[in-house]
Amino acid sequence: xxxxxxxxxxxxxxxxxxxxxxxxxxxxxxxxxxxxxxxxxxxxxxxxxxxxxxxxxxxxxxxxxxxxxxxxxxxxxxxxxxxxxxxxxxxxxxxxxxxxxxxxxxxxxxxxxxxxxxxxxxxxxxxxxxxxxxxxxxxxxxxxxxxxxxxxxxxxxxxxx
Numbered sequence: 001x002x003x004x005x006x007x008x009x010x011x012x013x014x015x016x017x018x019x020x021x022x023x024x025x026x027x028x029x030x031x032x033x034x035x036x037x038x039x040x041x042x043x044x045x046x047x048x049x050x051x052x053x054x055x056x057x058x059x060x061x062x063x064x065x066x067x068x069x070x071x072x073x074x075x076x077x078x079x080x081x082x083x084x085x086x087x088x089x090x091x092x093x094x095x096x097x098x099x100x101x102x103x104x105x106x107x108x109x110x111x112x113x114x115x116x117x118x119x120x121x122x123x124x125x126x127x128x129x130x131x132x133x134x135x136x137x138x139x140x141x142x143x144x145x146x147x148x149x150x151x152x153x154x155x156x157x158x159x160x161x
Contacts, residue, residue, distance in 0.1 A: 006160030
């Protein structure tokens with residue numbers, strides 16, 4: 001099997017859809033935080049479409065992550081570029097991103113639907129770690145594009161079906 005030159009159209013769409021959903025989770029997190037506080041104090045929480053969007057968005061992130069991993073296993077991915085240490089850092093970053101795309105919706109579900117306080121605490125810790133990993137992922141992509149000039153961003157813009 002020859003090495004892949006780039007990602008498929010589906011892989012690219014799933015990547016950017018996951019990014020958009022994760023970004024949306026951060027942008028509209030205040031509503032779910034406020035609802036959680038009210039629930040923790042024993043108050044009833046009325047239906048809020050933004051809270052629903054957070055819960056549904058988290059579930060969709062989980063589904064997209066699973067789909068991405070299945071597609072990755074079936075189709076493969078392009079080989080990594082850069083030094084050995086950069087490749088290890090990229091692997092660790094990707095592993096962390098995928099792990100959090102699974103763990104955050106699961107912990108959020110346990111917190112929201114089960115009232116599990118420790119799950120809510122873990123969810124909040126993981127959101128900081130996720131931000132760090134996303135920033136590292138973006139910094140790595142920009143480094144490859146503008147310092148190494150290896151065209152790595154092209155792989156996430158132009159499908160190689």
